[in-house]
Amino acid sequence: MKEVAVIGIGMTKFGELWNKSISDIFVEAALKAIDNAGVDHLDSMYVGNMSGGLFNGQEHIGAVMADYLGMAPVPATRVESACASGGVSFRQAYFEIASGNSDIVLAGGVEKMTDGVDVTAALATAADQEYEVYNGITFPGLYAMIANAHMNRYKTTKRQLASVAVKNHKNGAKNPNAQFRSEITIEQVMNSTLVADPLGLLDCSPVTDGGAAVILCSMELAKKFTETPVKIIASAQASDTISLYERESFTSLKAVTEAATKAYKQANLKPEDIDVAEVHDCFTIAEIVVSEDLGFFEKGLGGTAVESGKTSIEEGIIPINTSGGLKSKGHPVGATGIAQIIELYEQLTGQAGKRQVKNARIGLAQNMGGSGASCVINILEAI
């Protein structure tokens, strides 16, 4: 396998982009990435997108995006793994270059969620329709069940959940592309309107429009385009039961632990070697559970860790979601996994501005679908 690097990044601002269509959003991000990398062509492209069909009445997303990007006839493939679509799109682009089949590939993601559909129902299609959703569950509800189980077993508190949102808003306030650039308080989160007990509105990531794209090429070619390529040193993926109720544990996500074990092995690293991590905080409890399942903290201590600042930019032993995470930066589902890679690229090349983690050399991105039925982990290293 060839070694593969990220050589350019581009994203739209995340938010409610009412005047932009799904293709406007994708093309804006893709053009920024192409210009940033300085490439004159693409050999192929992948587009992470969860549900153009439900959100916009548009399928065939690969071809749509290649056309509007002016890149037809390049091969263009839509990649879907619910909320992990972006991270899996990145992994497919990585494989295509690692195999030697292509030299320059775009990995992107896009979601346009504010075109007026029932977003709760559309997102719920990432769960089992007949045995979970039929019985009235929603996505906040599934993660609320994980939260109640975690609180019951490990004495995790609502204040600890709130600490995740407060930290991520603090980081997002420093990110010009974030949807919410305002800091919030523990009290605001704890007193926010309940969506699914114990999760309040401010425990939940928002509904977002946004696009993100990165350009990948072989390591040997990378130096031609940039002084600061970032190398992909691991890419691992795993799956689990689609239904939460069929799992042995509701406090640990097996797809995350499986993918993490594989990723650390590929990179020959341990959790403590990671300098900065972007993790899938679709709900506050998700960041706590994942920070444990990635091995950053002992099982059950993720809540204490975030509350005591161990994941903050300023004093953290492992800064998590320096971008603001899904909570503050926004969660345009299919774009999220690519936006995580973009944050790592900025961190590892010293371009993260006020969010910069000092001496960050190795970054990990964890992106998952549904209640953890799919998970993809990519690890990047500064060269």
Added chain:
Amino acid sequence: MISPKYVREIPQRYRLEASKCKSCGKINFPPRLVCPNCRSREFETIKLSDEGKILTYTIIRVASDTYSFGTPYGVAIIELNEGAKLMAQITDTKLEDISIGKKVKIVFRKIKDDGKTGIHCYGYKAVVV
């Protein structure tokens, strides 16, 4: 929803029919064509018990449009006496009486109306006992 999608799930929704793996004994609900535990393809059909306990739960305050008529309502993951698990709405129970470890009884209830075709959709819910 059109009727085939609804009708084919009736054995599970009305009668709690599950498949027990003849090789490893794992109970799958709903039934599967291959056992995720041992990959055997041989099953016997069994009927699950209607008693169990709450493993975890939530109270849904914001639902999709289809279910918003019933908010707030509880939904729980329930372990039935023989060890099989399922997800069900909690009904005929005060919200404050829902908690982890509570014993429940499974009951037959209407779940929703299908808006366009007018089908009444039935299934199982759980009552805290």
